[in-house]
Amino acid sequence: MFTLSRNLYRWIKRRREKRIRILLLGVDNAGKTTLLHALKEEDPELVTPTWGFNTEETKMREFIVTFFDLGGGENIRGIWTNYYAEVHGAIYVVDSADKQKIEAATSTFIQCMEDERLKKKPVLVLSNKQDLEGALDAVRLSETLGLTNLEDTRFHVTTCTAKTQIGSAVDSNIKKGIQWLLDAIKTNYNEIECKIEVEMAEQKEREKIEREEKRKRVEKLREERRRKAEE
Amino acid sequence: MGLLSLLRKLKKNDRQMRILLLGLDNAGKTTILKRLSEEDINHIMPTQGFNVKSLVHDGFKLNVWDIGGQKTIRPYWRNYFDQTDALIYVIDSADRRRLEETGMELAELLDEEKLSAVPLLVFANKQDLLNAVSAKEIAEGLNLHSIRDRQWQIQACSAKNGEGLNNGMEWIVKAIK
Ligand SMILES: Nc1nc2c(ncn2[C@@H]2O[C@H](COP(=O)(O)OP(=O)(O)OP(=O)(O)O)[C@@H](O)[C@H]2O)c(=O)[nH]1
Ligand SMILES: Nc1nc2c(ncn2[C@@H]2O[C@H](COP(=O)(O)OP(=O)(O)OP(=O)(O)O)[C@@H](O)[C@H]2O)c(=O)[nH]1
Ligand SMILES: [Mg+2]
């Protein structure tokens, strides 16, 4: 009985505070981890290149938001797809002052946005590092990324400077951008939730099969080793 | 810096960091620890119990526990889980055959309540060997992408020539700061 009422309480609570997940994407050096530190008001100097995964949970409006920050280096980007199914939206960060990397940033953007699991989910695009010379404005970056269809409400492009001095406030463009993202998620919440549920179930099923196959392979290997040791 | 992170920093500063160094036998844990404390890395024998060393990195005192990885010793790993600030898991990147086995050991560690939310650094060691598997393949082989409850980082390294070790330790210090 006690567990029942506790579960009920949890269920009600969960219905009230919506939990959402947002994925940070962008090639290496774009400023994803810096952005996460800015949102937490943490020291931007503590950032090193990510060869893995950081996560942060914060309350924003009626949401409990979990951010997933992934490594953007060429050799680690391959892990991104594993996170697409479960997120409600994404933030794509671009170092808009880096002429050499803009091509990679563009092709990577196009590739992720074509993935079925990210379709119909809102994406905030940040033209980052506006403090540097040659940084692209929102219109130029939209053109570069091929986001010229003004009807498309799935994307929102804005400029920002993620790296701030210790103690100073987060760039207001970032705040506004995230407000847009939360609004877009809110508007499409039910649809996105349904999509996540279906695609997560598929992913779990796939992972279960893989895990079972792996377990069998390891068993076999151990068995072989045991036999060899006995000989 | 926000007040919260400042408080966190102050709180942690007066504490020593406890770091666990785990991985299968022959992965190179002891060699890494000796290399980090600038000791001779020749004539290292398989560890029967454990070694512990205090390293100072970036003003932090890191107490690193290196525990033997042989199959018969692995059940004792759990005796060392209390109060862990970070977990370093070492892989022999040239041992392709045991990649999935080491992945299963790691998965069990990550399920341990006492290690929940503890940051994970994976040292993809022995990168100096020709047949070493890349860091990306190791991340996949170990299923690191299924982790959601903690931050993780994979660092290619070689205890033999020292490459990558400092980068990894720098990440650890930043992760627990
Ligand atoms: N000038 C300037 N530098 C920035 C800005 N944002 C980030 N940086 C710097 O860009 C570098 C890369 O930032 P990160 O946050 O590590 O980039 P990342 O996207 O997480 O990179 P990976 O983890 O490798 O994928 C760091 O040196 C940051 O200080 C910005 O707005 N302006
Ligand atoms: N080529 C190469 N060999 C290494 C490297 N690191 C360790 N080794 C060798 O790998 C073997 C095992 O190293 P150890 O440090 O004893 O491994 P361990 O993980 O402590 O093993 P256990 O104590 O049995 O758990 C030794 O022969 C080391 O010289 C490396 O980076 N490159
Ligand atoms: Mg990063």
Ligand SMILES: [Mg+2]
């Ligand atoms: Mg040893």
